Amino acid sequence: MSTAKTVPPSFGHEAHEPTLYQARLEPYRSLDRRGFVIVMVVVAAISFVCGTAFLLMGAWPVFGVFGLDVLAIWWAFRMNFNAARAREEITVTPSLITVVKVDPAGRADEARMNPLWTRLDRETMEDYGLQRLALRSRGDVVEVGGFLHTAQREELAEGLSFALGTAKRGVVRSTP
Structure with a gap:
């Protein structure tokens, strides 16, 4: 603020x-720490469910890509929170x-x-x-x-x- x-x-x-x-x-920054945790849990859950569906269909590399997406989103938020300390x-x-x-x-x-x-x-x-x-x-x-x-x-x-x-x-x- x-x-x-x-x-x-x-x-x-x-x-x-x-x-x-x-x-x-x-x-x-409109998103506080609590909101960040909620967003990351929702994103991780959706990615896990979708990745599992692809894994069951035999497209196992997609499961890993969903994990990389979660990691990329987490990293972007961390960078944003670090920049907010200025x-x-x-x-x-x-x-x-x-x-x-x-x-x-x-x-x-x-x-x-x-x-x-x-x-x-x-x-x-x-x-x-x-x-x-x-x-x-x-x-x-x-x-x-x-x-x-x-x-x-x-x-x-x-x-x-x-x-x-x-x-x-x-x-x-x-x-x-």
Whole structure:
């Protein structure tokens, strides 16, 4: 499930400046672990019954092919679940944009940009909506939300645009 939220400015002891925008993006998967087990049991049962029918008719190699089909489906689901472990974390403050991308293996790649020098690039196709969203700063380009649905990417773009605009206008800080 992907989540993006605008965080009200925080002036806690840990934070020296307000958080203008914060989002944690995760790929959506409609099938959970329990559903995966149910699907695999049903597929394996159907393959076993059909394979047994072919085995009784004398076409014994087909029985093995049904087993390979079950194995291929299981492998495809495992790859899908592994890819779902990727995530992106975006934080915008008045002086820093931090984008942390974590790949499925858990390796993190962090990009830091100054919001005053950062531009939000949008690639839109008339029939399909927002297709690509990237933060561009002094020659560095970081694509964000690549695995999101178009509507979710639009929501992310609105939040980032608002946060960048707020950072460029300046944030009024109160003294304690």
